[in-house]
Amino acid sequence: xxxxxxxxxxxxxxxxxxxxxxxxxxxxxxxxxxxxxxxxxxxxxxxxxxxxxxxxxxxxxxxxxxxxxxxxxxxxxxxxxxxxxxxxxxxxxxxxxxxxxxxxxxxxxxxxxxxxxxxxxxxxxxxxxxxxxxxxxxxxxxxxxxxxxxxxxxxxxxxxxxxxxxxxxxxxxxxxxxxxxxxxxxxxxxxxxxxxxxxxxxxxxxxxxxxxxxxxxxxxxxxxxxxxxxxxxxxxxxxxxxxxxxxxxxxxxxxxxxxxxxxxxxxxxxxxxxxxxxxxxxxxxxxxxxxxxxxxxxxxxxxxxxxxxxxxxxxxxxxxxxxxxxxxxxxxxxxxxxxxxxxxxxxxxxxxxxxxxxxxxxxxxxxxxxxxxxxxxxxxxxxxxxxxxxxxxxxxxxxxxxxxxxxxxxxxxxxxxxxxxxxxxxxxxxxxxxxxxxxxxxxxxxxxxxxxxxxxxxxxxxxxxxxxxxxxxxxxxxxxxxxxxxxxxxxxxxxxxxxxxxxxxxxxxxxxxxxxxxxxxxxxxxxxxxxxxxxxxxxxxxxxxxxxxxxxxxxxxxxxxxxxxxxxxxxxxxxxxxxxxxxx
Amino acid sequence: xxxxxxxxxxxxxxxxxxxxxxxxxxxxxxxxxxxxxxxxxxxxxxxxxxxxxxxxxxxxxxxxxxxxxxxxxxxxxxxxxxxxxxxxxxxxxxxxxxxxxxxxxxxxxxxxxxxxxxxxxxxxxxxxxxxxxxxxxxxxxxxxxxxxxxxxxxxxxxxxxxxxxxxxxxxxxxxxxxxxxxxxxxxxxxxxxxxxxxxxxxxxxxxxxxxxxxxxxxxxxxx
Numbered sequence: 072x073x074x075x076x077x078x079x080x081x082x083x084x085x086x087x088x089x090x091x092x093x094x095x096x097x098x099x100x101x102x103x104x105x106x107x108x109x110x111x112x113x114x115x116x117x118x119x120x121x122x123x124x125x126x127x128x129x130x131x132x133x134x135x136x137x138x139x140x141x142x143x144x145x146x147x148x149x150x151x152x153x154x155x156x157x158x159x160x161x162x163x164x165x166x167x168x169x170x171x172x173x174x175x176x177x178x179x180x181x182x183x184x185x186x187x188x189x190x191x192x193x194x195x196x197x198x199x200x201x202x203x204x205x206x207x208x209x210x211x212x213x214x215x216x217x218x219x220x221x222x223x224x225x226x227x228x229x230x231x232x233x234x235x236x237x238x239x240x241x242x243x244x245x246x247x248x249x250x251x252x253x254x255x256x257x258x259x260x261x262x263x264x265x266x267x268x269x270x271x272x273x274x275x276x277x278x279x280x281x282x283x284x285x286x287x288x289x290x291x292x293x294x295x296x297x298x299x300x301x302x303x304x305x306x307x308x309x310x311x312x313x314x315x316x317x318x319x320x321x322x323x324x325x326x327x328x329x330x331x332x333x334x335x336x337x338x339x340x341x342x343x344x345x346x347x348x349x350x351x352x353x354x355x356x357x358x359x360x361x362x363x364x365x366x367x368x369x370x371x372x373x374x375x376x377x378x379x380x381x382x383x384x385x386x387x388x389x390x391x392x393x394x395x396x397x398x399x400x401x402x403x404x405x406x407x408x409x410x411x412x413x414x415x416x417x418x419x420x421x422x423x424x425x426x427x428x429x430x431x432x433x434x435x436x437x438x439x440x441x442x443x444x445x446x447x448x449x450x451x452x453x454x455x456x457x458x459x460x461x462x463x464x465x466x467x468x469x470x471x472x473x474x475x476x477x478x479x480x481x482x483x484x485x486x487x488x489x490x491x492x493x494x495x496x497x498x499x500x501x502x503x504x505x506x507x508x509x510x511x512x513x514x515x516x517x518x519x520x521x522x523x524x525x526x527x528x529x530x531x532x533x534x535x536x537x538x539x540x541x542x543x544x545x546x547x548x549x550x551x552x553x554x555x556x557x558x559x560x561x562x563x564x565x566x567x568x569x570x571x572x573x574x575x576x577x578x579x580x581x582x583x584x585x586x587x588x589x590x591x592x593x594x595x596x597x598x599x600x601x602x603x604x605x606x607x608x609x610x611x612x613x614x615x616x617x618x619x620x621x622x623x624x625x626x627x628x629x630x631x632x633x634x635x636x637x638x639x640x641x642x643x644x645x646x647x648x649x650x651x652x653x654x655x
Numbered sequence: 656x657x658x659x660x661x662x663x664x665x666x667x668x669x670x671x672x673x674x675x676x677x678x679x680x681x682x683x684x685x686x687x688x689x690x691x692x693x694x695x696x697x698x699x700x701x702x703x704x705x706x707x708x709x710x711x712x713x714x715x716x717x718x719x720x721x722x723x724x725x726x727x728x729x730x731x732x733x734x735x736x737x738x739x740x741x742x743x744x745x746x747x748x749x750x751x752x753x754x755x756x757x758x759x760x761x762x763x764x765x766x767x768x769x770x771x772x773x774x775x776x777x778x779x780x781x782x783x784x785x786x787x788x789x790x791x792x793x794x795x796x797x798x799x800x801x802x803x804x805x806x807x808x809x810x811x812x813x814x815x816x817x818x819x820x821x822x823x824x825x826x827x828x829x830x831x832x833x834x835x836x837x838x839x840x841x842x843x844x845x846x847x848x849x850x851x852x853x854x855x856x857x858x859x860x861x862x863x864x865x866x867x868x869x870x871x872x873x874x875x876x877x878x
Contacts, residue, residue, distance in 0.1 A: 330823025542812030548851035
């Protein structure tokens with residue numbers, strides 16, 4: 072490293088150290104701090120969203136009985152501890168809204184996008200650090216608005232996370248007034264936050280890669296975050312538009328979606344799902360990238376078919392724009408159109424299959440280390456396989472006619488979003504924790520959390536396929552009102568008990584995060600002996616990420632067990648041997 | 656309990672082809688799942704780390720990529736083509752109708768309109784009742800489905816039939832029930848606080864019983 076450059080960089084670096092508490096921990100422009108802030112926001116909201124799920128599971132297993140310990144909740148939210156239908160509707164609406172917009176997106180995209188993109192590409196920060204800070208704080212405000220909506224008269228939004236009109240467009244249909252307005256406003260504000268993030272990710276990835284970091288030397292997690300950012304940039308304005316129209320219908324007397332004034336209810340569904348299907352991939356692509364990186368590292372092998380994996384991410388992203396109609400097969404949309412959406416939906420299974428086979432190929436003849444991060448990444452693969460395969464049922468239009476709006480769909484989305492995205496989150500937090508906080512997470516606690524979660528997850532969500540095959544509708548408050556569902560009630564009870572175990576097990580994960588932060592073993596720079604660039608920085612990296620010059624990159628990200636190296640890894644930043652010899 | 660772990664008994668003419676497609680997909684997905692999971696478990700056991708073990712440096716295999724891409728694509732496209740005709744029979748066109756009704760959904764009931772003695776819908780002698788839907792067995796039933804407020808979904812699990820009812824649109828639905836009995840018609844699309852419990856009853860009965868039912872209803876309607 073040239074000494075003048077080093078001095079100059081240290082000079083810049085020293086200035087950063089003078090930042091006070093507020094600029095360091097609260098209004099920080101450092102991408103790593105913003106990443107951590109998104110992580111804590113996501114974990115906090117996960118506790119709220121998870122609690123909603125626990126209430127719902129109580130109601131479904133023991134309909135119309137008091138939830139133990141909740142007699143104190145005032146009417147009309149609960150009646151002496153019993154959940155009334157409107158509160159139940161608000162719970163599943165807010166459970167999904169919070170988990171999708173305030174847990175999975177902030178953690179996978181907000182936290183890991185922010186933390187990893189500059190570190191893995193060799194940049195000192197994002198392209199627009201102030202915009203990045205604004206992105207977090209705007210998202211934070213959106214979260215406050217969403218939580219505030221619980222406490223307004225009429226309670227929170229109760230028309231489902233999909234908010235189908237006219238139900239969501241006219242207050243008397245649900246009895247919810249400001250709750251639904253705040254729901255719209257919060258998501259419009261959150262959309263602005265995501266757009267700022269997306270612009271930052273795209274600009275940083277295109278312009279700020281270090282010397283030698285070509286596109287095809289980027290780790291797959293960066294590929295996935297880059298493509299996700301493009302999806303965000305193009306999809307979110309559609310949602311924002313739809314939300315604005317909905318808000319006008321609710322508050323300004325317009326009739327965009329209301330038939331009495333000439334409006335069209337299906338327009339909402341088209342707009343919503345035109346955003347909503349790319350959104351599904353926004354939530355799964357980063358987890359796929361994370362899994363690829365973790366599986367390669369702990370198999371000590373190059374990822375199988377790196378280019379095929381990168382192309383598959385692009386193919387999924389492209390196809391995600393032309394499949395939205397598969398959410399609308401039974402909606403009254405022209406059935407002939409349904410046939411074309413069936414075809415495109417079947418085709419999107421292809422890149423997903425490519426990814427799965429390549430992960431298997433990566434394990435083949437590897438040297439597999441079973442760390443907690445690896446276990447969670449393997450769970451991602453096996454659960455994503457189930458979630459992907461169950462998607463074929465609803466892609467088939469005649470079969471969808473039967474299982475649409477049943478628990479089969481609930482099972483499918485949870486295999487993809489919990490079995491997929493959340494196991495991806497667990498893997499990512501465990502894997503990058505040492506870099507984020509400078510300490511290792513407790514492996515034993517991590518493995519205990521993994522096994523309980525894995526078993527309880529399957530006991531909770533697998534039986535929902537069977538409920539769905541029995542015709543069990545989703546979003547109903549009391550299954551015992553239907554004769555044909557009464558025989559399925561024992562299964563509901565089994566699911567609820569599993570769900571309580573699943574929910575409780577997440578405290579182990581939170582405890583591990585807190586305990587390891589205080590008492591965890593100090594992490595060295597590269598505890599997993601990994602190849603990608605973030606592991607060349609100190610743990611945790613200082614302001615500016617590298618105390619000296621930004622390292623250059625000489626090879627791809629997955630050169631594990633390469634014949635060129637005596638070790639079983641060959642970091643991207645290590646000088647090639649001939650260059651080393653020349654330097655000596 | 657065990658007999659409830661599969662579909663409810665089917666009483667429609669198109670139900671068997673829906674169930675057959677489900678079963679085709681069931682076997683494709685179950686076999687794929689077994690293949691993937693067994694392969695994964697074998698790899699996980701065989702290639703677990705041991706002292707002195709080093710992974711083999713394999714970057715990929717273009718031939719394999721081409722094979723699994725093609726095979727998956729072919730299976731998926733064939734599946735889509737196989738499903739096409741069943742879908743078209745149920746939703747695009749169907750047999751000519753024998754009996755005609757109008758069903759309007761509203762929070763939180765199904766309004767069933769019978770055509771009255773003149774056999775025509777939209778005339779003065781139409782009779783409307785709530786939630787009590789009677790149809791003759793083995794006749795092609797045609798329904799004009801609509802909604803008066805929010806979106807509902809007309810769902811008859813025993814016939815695998817589901818169609819959203821959308822305000823501002825009239826959607827044609829048909830079925831042909833093959834077994835006498837009483838079945839539930841739940842609403843399958845969230846429609847408000849009374850969504851759970853919004854259900855009608857579908858009575859499939861013999862021609863004679865059906866005629867008698869109509870006569871009683873029409874007599875009641877004219878009073």
